[in-house]
Amino acid sequence: MAPDFNNKTISTLAKRAAYLCSNPDCRTQTVGPNEDPNKSTVIGEAAHIYGARPRSKRYVSIMTDVARANITNGVWLCRNCHKLIDTDYQKFSSDILFAWREEHEKYISSELGNATDKIRQEQLSSQLSEFKNYPPLVRRIIIDKPIGWEYKLTVELMRYLNDPILRKIEDLKDGLYIKFQEHIDEEEMTDWISQRMKESGKLVPPMVGLIDKLNKSWGAPGEEGDLKEIHHICCLIRDNLELIVSHEEKIYSTNVPERYERILELLKNLLGSQAEKLKKIPNRLEEIISYIDNDDKKVLKDLEGKEEMVVFEVPENWEKNFNKELKKLNISIGNPATESGCFSFLLLGIVSGSLIFFL
Structure with a gap:
């Protein structure tokens, strides 16, 4: 299996981010109209937190390609921020990117969610508090709960x-x-x-x-x-x-x-x-x-x-x-x-x- 995200994972990442860049200092809109009335223009990208391939930024050799392609390893960003995190990868560590995604989803739930969504987010936050000192990937698995x-x-x-x-x-x-x-x-x-x-x-x-x-x-x-x-x-x-x-x-x-x-x-x-x-x-x-x-x-x-x-x-x-x-x-x-x-x-x-x- 290739370490690339499939279409379903890309679509899910984008929707969970409400098509906003997950960088809290950016949050630009990543989807908009196209001259073709049947199309839209997307400037957002599903970025790998741990690099997809050798020599990729933040690449971890012990990971499997399946894990690299899993939604737990992705974050939705605009093209500019995607370029930024790979250019200055020492500043934008995997821990930072995991934190971006987690905080962004809290923000989306708070801003756009209904009362029930907010209650669920509070329950999740309470659940995650027990894992605050654990690796970010542990928290991400608990949030996403992918198959297996x-x-x-x-x-x-x-x-x-x-x-x-x-x-x-x-x-x-x-x-x-x-x-x-x-x-x-x-x-x-x-x-x-x-x-x-x-x-x-x-x-x-x-x-x-x-x-x-x-x-x-x-x-x-x-x-x-x-x-x-x-x-x-x-x-x-x-x-x-x-x-x-x-x-x-x-x-x-x-x-x-x-x-x-x-x-x-x-x-x-x-x-x-x-x-x-x-x-x-x-x-x-x-x-x-x-x-x-x-x-x-x-x-x-x-x-x-x-x-x-x-x-x-x-x-x-x-x-x-x-x-x-x-x-x-x-x-x-x-x-x-x-x-x-x-x-x-x-x-x-x-x-x-x-x-x-x-x-």
């Missing part, structure tokens, strides 16, 4: 909320930062190992329940999802990831007697490596959304009933190696795999064009 908005919102929320935490896991693993060092004496080691294993065992199961809740928050096929619930669950996933990071920091920041160093190395990144698998969810969601946006019935039909696993499990041979070290140290703490909690799995699939995580 539940999944698009989940993608943006998971990336915004989780990426900084997942980056901390990478940085910790690469030795780029460390917390205050704690030394554990020989006589404390058995309890320390047992505590770390029990902690990890409590951190994984909630993630499985959260993914189930996320699936339900999207609504049944043909039904609208629950915005508040989607946001709530995404925040809980973030909170659980923060606990996993805290757990990993505790392990990376511990000094142990020399003969326990192999145990320490096996514990490092045990949960972090599983948490990083969550990156797959928004990536795969985005891929399937593109099929829905393109109404690719053949691909969607092929995907129906297929399951794709995102497995939370201990690395290969980890349990064997861990038990071997425990035996050397004459330590018994039960089943390491069960204690660690790394035994759950998530399944990603599609049913009748609707995304579903099977548990």
